[in-house]
Amino acid sequence: MARTMRMPITLLAGVYLGLAATSMTVSAAPNEASGKRHATKAPITVTIDAFQFQPDKIRIKRGQSVIFVNKDEVPHTVTPEKNGHFAPSGIIKGGEQHEVLFEPAGVQNYSCDFHPSMRGRVIVK
Numbered sequence: 001m002a003r004t005m006r007m008p009i010t011l012l013a014g015v016y017l018g019l020a021a022t023s024m025t026v027s028a029a030p031n032e033a034s035g036k037r038h039a040t041k042a043p044i045t046v047t048i049d050a051f052q053f054q055p056d057k058i059r060i061k062r063g064q065s066v067i068f069v070n071k072d073e074v075p076h077t078v079t080p081e082k083n084g085h086f087a088p089s090g091i092i093k094g095g096e097q098h099e100v101l102f103e104p105a106g107v108q109n110y111s112c113d114f115h116p117s118m119r120g121r122v123i124v125k
């Protein structure tokens, strides 16, 4: 049944060589994984909504910052728990946001001064 589908072998070989050349070009692209310690790191956003930090657990790199965006109508805070290594946000009013810089590596737990059940975690690598 495939009798009519015969193709010259040289044509097929040419196609495969072409594909191989293409994929080699792609894999030769520069590897950005080995970034320097002070490379620019875009901030990550955590939303405060309905009295919850969302997401309440994130992983970031040293020197990266997190922007906490308060979408509630009431004020909240992002306050480090004991032995935390970042500056407390102070009051973030409803509709406002605050950027927190995380420098040393470690697990940083935080909570809201006004609503202690609101808790979150930032893992700094």
Ligand SMILES: [Cu+2]
Pocket (backbone or CB within 6 Å): 075, 076, 077, 112, 113, 114, 115, 118
């Ligand atoms: Cu709160």
